Amino acid sequence: MKIAIPADKPDLQAKVGTRLGTSQYLVVIDLKTMAFEAVTSPAVSGQSISGIEVVVLAISKKVNAVLTGYCSPTAEKYLSASGIKVLTGVSGTVSEVVEQYKKGDLLKDMGVEQESESRRTKLDGPTLFHALKASFNQFVNLLPILVGVFLLIGLFNAFVSKELISSLFSGNRTLDTLLGACFGSLFAGNPINSYIIGGELLEYGVSLLAVTAFIVAWVTVGLVQLPAEISALGFRFALVRNAASFLMSIAIAFTTVGVLNFVKGLFL
Amino acid sequence: MNSGKHLGSIWKKRIVRLLVFPAFVLLIYGILFVIMPDRALLAIRSSGKFFLLILMPLSLVFILMVILNLFLKPAHITQFLGKGTGIKGVILSATAGIISMGPIYAWYPMLKTLREKGVDNSLIAVFLGNRAVKPFLLPIMISYFGWTYVLILVVFTIFGSIGVGYCVDVLVKEKTANHLQ
Structure with a gap:
């Protein structure tokens, strides 16, 4: 014992x-x-x-x-x-x-x-209090960046035209998806921000393929946190995992949108 | 006393890191309000409208966070991660990734320890890949993209993470084997 x-x-x-x-x-x-x-x-x-x-x-x-x-x-x-x-x-x-x-x-x-x-099994007052406190802390941690994203989207709407976004994304499915995955890999942080930015990009006419690659790569590929991952899990592990995740974000984008279109074709 | 000071400096660094981005955006607003107030006002109104739109899904996110915090804790998640072999190990590590919360930096020390204890590289990669699936953020995602898309994306993200786990298993193991020969 x-x-x-x-x-x-x-x-x-x-x-x-x-x-x-x-x-x-x-x-x-x-x-x-x-x-x-x-x-x-x-x-x-x-x-x-x-x-x-x-x-x-x-x-x-x-x-x-x-x-x-x-x-x-x-x-x-x-x-x-x-x-x-x-x-x-x-x-x-x-x-x-x-x-x-x-x-x-x-x-x-x-x-x-x-x-x-x-x-052990009781859902009592202190347990609920601790859960509320932990959630509040997580929410407060999330808010500063989220508020920054809200404000940035306001700027985006006021200053960036659809033409400018269209000039960045060429309309070529493969290239746009690759670009989406690249943008997603560059940024990091809570995925909620990627959904919001992705949703806005859709409004600007960016393809769902590029947006999907962007939101998948946002979490799974992390260039910003790469040094931390290398120091914790080793250079080769971090490099192989991030490279494989980058390619996978593109594959996931194509399969997700492909299946979505198929499902829509069946029911609509 | 020392640990208290240490924790204090960690919190300070964390707060500074969190505030850099919104402070930078506010600075841009400040400059714009001076040089082109009309457009800046338009931008702030647009942000306000956007915030109102997202308020409802955001409230749902908080409720889901409370529910997850009531029933799950990092100690539980560590119990899932790296346990079992084969399909069972993959399922448990994927589950741990899906239910894990908080920034990835908080998880690295624990992942390092688990790896030193012999947890497979592939299972750690599966865990990291499944962090893309966030149950408490689903209301926001569904409000933007619709539930059909979200459902399909979640399924493929889980399968994709297993694919990444396989690649890591083959390529990282191969290198270790070559190194030992």
Whole structure:
């Protein structure tokens, strides 16, 4: 059986961390052999600003229980849902807490087991509040760029003529689709912006083929985020995936529009 | 304390990055209001009309976001991604891509870790390809292109991502094998 304890140092004499998401280390102890491993917490190493990665880390270490000073209801919910027992309000050194846990004192004192069990399936107030808060944050993150796109489309409508757009897109199906895929690859960000820009391009007489290649390449090909992808997944992976996705965006455009025309022909 | 400062600087950078584009567009408006106010007013009215048109689908987007946030979390998605082999692995990774939210940058560290744990390149490519399918944005997409088009596009995007996964599997694996010989 393995337990995980957040701590301020990478050893058994370290103090138990007050919060799961902000402690420097996560000490994982095998209760059978008392062998332990201290992992640097991802929430502190700067890779993420979310404590959810500590949850993922605990799950990946296949621990049976997490003992901590405090654990957010959301983190507790997902640990519990993964079959990991969560005991909060724990203090002292890591070795003291391990001894208490082995004796069974902590379980008796806190009675958290039953509480976690009851939270597992309930859609309660705090859960709804956290979902609303997360959605609000995601929406707020999306808004600045979206407002910028709204304003830009206004400028586009007032200053750019259909003739200008027509001169960019030649009317040649293959070339226009290629151009759409190129534009989509250059831009990045939330796909909602690609739908809005794509919809406006259609209004300006750009073909559905070019618009489809544009919105597919917008998400699947990322020249802007290529350095980040290379650093995370390797040069060859990033290059092959982006090149294949670019070609696939063109193929998807042709098949989608082809099938759409076929379906329309059947029913109209 | 240090982690607090670190998080603060991450948030500052993120906010600055988010505001650069709208600030730049506002600057263009500012210049236009000085040199050609009539056209600038026309542009702002056009933006307003456009915003009203999109308000309803945008509200639906928020509702769908809340529903997805209620039932799905990154920890769940990681459980799908890279699990299973063959068709099952592809289906689970595609599902993880479809239900994943947030900017791609947030996912790279997790993808790197999963890859180091032995998750196939092809499954990671399938995951990234399926991020193009966004259930919570479907109302906006349907309002622009119609549900028939959206349905067909979603199906082909999923199949396309599997095709990309296959290419990555063959080409990246081949290189690794050559390198080892």
